[in-house]
Amino acid sequence: MSSLTPTAKVILGLLRLGARTGYDIKRVTERSVQLFWGASYGQIYPELRRLEEARLVRATSAEGARRRREYTLTRAGERALREWLTNTNELLFDYRDEALLKLFLGDFLSRDDVLATVRARRAWIQLSLDMFRGEIEPHAREGVAEGEQLPYLVYRYGVDFLVWMDRWYAKAERELERDLDNAGGPKGRLGHTQ
Amino acid sequence: MSSLTPTAKVILGLLRLGARTGYDIKRVTERSVQLFWGASYGQIYPELRRLEEARLVRATSAEGARRRREYTLTRAGERALREWLTNTNELLFDYRDEALLKLFLGDFLSRDDVLATVRARRAWIQLSLDMFRGEIEPHAREGVAEGEQLPYLVYRYGVDFLVWMDRWYAKAERELERDLDNAGGPKGRLGHTQ
DNA sequence: GGGCCCATGTAAGTCGTTACATGATTTT
DNA sequence: AAAATCATGTAACGACTTACATGGGCCC
Numbered sequence: 426m427s428s429l430t431p432t433a434k435v436i437l438g439l440l441r442l443g444a445r446t447g448y449d450i451k452r453v454t455e456r457s458v459q460l461f462w463g464a465s466y467g468q469i470y471p472e473l474r475r476l477e478e479a480r481l482v483r484a485t486s487a488e489g490a491r492r493r494r495e496y497t498l499t500r501a502g503e504r505a506l507r508e509w510l511t512n513t514n515e516l517l518f519d520y521r522d523e524a525l526l527k528l529f530l531g532d533f534l535s536r537d538d539v540l541a542t543v544r545a546r547r548a549w550i551q552l553s554l555d556m557f558r559g560e561i562e563p564h565a566r567e568g569v570a571e572g573e574q575l576p577y578l579v580y581r582y583g584v585d586f587l588v589w590m591d592r593w594y595a596k597a598e599r600e601l602e603r604d605l606d607n608a609g610g611p612k613g614r615l616g617h618t619q
Numbered sequence: 620m621s622s623l624t625p626t627a628k629v630i631l632g633l634l635r636l637g638a639r640t641g642y643d644i645k646r647v648t649e650r651s652v653q654l655f656w657g658a659s660y661g662q663i664y665p666e667l668r669r670l671e672e673a674r675l676v677r678a679t680s681a682e683g684a685r686r687r688r689e690y691t692l693t694r695a696g697e698r699a700l701r702e703w704l705t706n707t708n709e710l711l712f713d714y715r716d717e718a719l720l721k722l723f724l725g726d727f728l729s730r731d732d733v734l735a736t737v738r739a740r741r742a743w744i745q746l747s748l749d750m751f752r753g754e755i756e757p758h759a760r761e762g763v764a765e766g767e768q769l770p771y772l773v774y775r776y777g778v779d780f781l782v783w784m785d786r787w788y789a790k791a792e793r794e795l796e797r798d799l800d801n802a803g804g805p806k807g808r809l810g811h812t813q
Numbered sequence: 814g815g816g817c818c819c820a821t822g823t824a825a826g827t828c829g830t831t832a833c834a835t836g837a838t839t840t841t
Numbered sequence: 842a843a844a845a846t847c848a849t850g851t852a853a854c855g856a857c858t859t860a861c862a863t864g865g866g867c868c869c
Contacts, residue, residue: 431715431856438724448820458723461716465858470822491865493820510724511732516717516740521625522655523711527704529652529773530632532766538705539769546710572726574798575733578791579723589783597772604768625828642848659830664850685837687848 429509431517432468433476437498437506440482442573445495447473456564457576460553460583481505528597536601543598550591557584623703625711626662627670631692631700634676636767639689641667650758651770654747654777675699722791730795737792744785751778 429437435458436450444450447469454464473496476482481502484494498506524546531539557580565580623631629652630644638644641663648658667690670676675696678688692700718740725733751774759774 434717434720438720441724441727446820447822448818452819458720461714461719463715463857466822467824467858467860468856474822491820506724507728510721510728511735513735513739516721516736516743517715518717518743519713519715520655521657521711521713523628525655525773525776526628526632526652527710528776529770530635530700530704531769533635534701534704541705541707542710545707549710549712575725576723578794579719582719582722582787582791585787586783589780593776593779597776600772640848641850642846646847657829660850661830661832661852662828685848 429505430472431462432464432472433481434509435462435464436469436472436476437481437502437509440496440498441503441506445497446493447496456561457580460586476502540598540601543594543601547591547594547598550587550594554584554587554591557587623699624666625656626658626666627675628700628703629656629658630663630666630670631675631696631703634690634692635697635700639691640687641690650755651774654780670696734792734795737788737795741785741788741792744781744788748778748781748785751781 435454439450439453442453444453447466450469451464451466454462473482473484473494477484477496480499482496483499484496486494524542527542528539531542561580561583565577568576629648633644633647636647638647641660644663645658645660648656667676667678667688671678671690674693676690677693678690680688718736721736722733725736755774755777759771762770
């Protein structure tokens with residue numbers, strides 16, 4: 426009954442959706458859940474071994490020449506996956522955003538320094554959107570053809586979130602340009618050069 | 620030149636804004652940056668010691684009866700803070716959201732199981748919004764009175780983000796109720812009971 | 814033959830949470 | 842007198858990233 430680690434959750438889920446190898450799992454995450462549930466080789470391979478030991482997955486080792494371990498869910502693995510998906514525990518939500526922290530602390534910087542952060546975040550959002558629309562969207566669409574509706578819905582979340590963020594920062598940018606036009610220099614309770 | 624740890628960034632920033640003790644820093648984060656830059660005692664106290672060793676902060680130990688270490692930024696600490704705030708390195712963005720992962724993997728569950736996740740996330744969003752409007756907003760407003768514009772702007776980000784999310788999930792909920800009315804049962808490429 | 818993709822793994826270091834332990838002061 | 846708040850810290854554990862190490866197969 427020991428609960429699944431974060432990486433175990435995505436591994437079991439992707440095996441269920443058809444992924445086979447550790448490499449596969451990494452590649453699929455990059456084209457789907459990367460934004461909100463990343464996983465690296467350093468987590469994936471050891472976790473696959475642990476899951477095998479716990480009999481939640483089974484490895485059918487290498488039939489071809491190339492060294493390769495193909496994993497599938499055991500019945501216990503299917504059960505564990507379904508149990509996690511349907512339980513009503515707290516849903517983890519972790520968010521860390523350096524642009525917001527810098528913005529929060531920006532009152533003693535110049536307007537331009539603050540704007541630089543906003544613009545840097547917006548540039549990153551654009552790159553991410555290009556990624557989403559170029560790399561992720563086609564794969565999400567493929568799924569729909571095979572009866573998978575939800576990966577596409579979640580792809581939409583990613584795009585919508587990024588678009589929302591960009592609009593929020595665009596508005597903040599305009600406000601900073603306008604409101605701080607007269608108070609252009611550094612300021613703050615403690616003075617700024619001391 | 621060794622760059623600041625994540626917790627060092629928020630510590631230096633909050634000291635600059637007037638926080639004094641480790642306890643203080645924790646309390647202030649809870650009423651401001653918690654959503655996107657959490658910090659726990661287990662990080663804060665050891666990090667304050669490290670920053671003191673690195674001469675970025677100075678501790679004026681306990682004048683009152685109660686055991687208490689008051690920290691202030693040194694000149695090097697101010698510089699390090701400003702350097703980080705104005706550099707143009709990548710802006711960290713980390714996001715982990717279990718509701719989205721469950722949604723992504725929900726195609727072989729029943730419609731009701733998927734809806735349960737959506738509704739659980741919406742309930743959490745409502746609690747968070749109440750927190751924001753009840754606890755965080757007043758403190759953000761106080762700052763404005765003292766010439767701090769940006770904490771309030773960032774408070775707005777928190778609220779706007781939560782409101783956006785709730786609307787997104789509300790729409791998803793309606794779509795799930797409608798689109799999946801006929802496809803109510805479990806399904807999936809691999810079958811669902813095996 | 815070179816470059817890219819497939820494929821697996823480990824080691825070191827970093828970062829973080831939680832629970833525990835302690836105790837003074839202030840408020841009710 | 843009890844409960845809440847102020848205050849500091851440590852230990853154990855969990856999770857993650859990055860860099861390193863290795864090698865086969867496929868395509869040009």
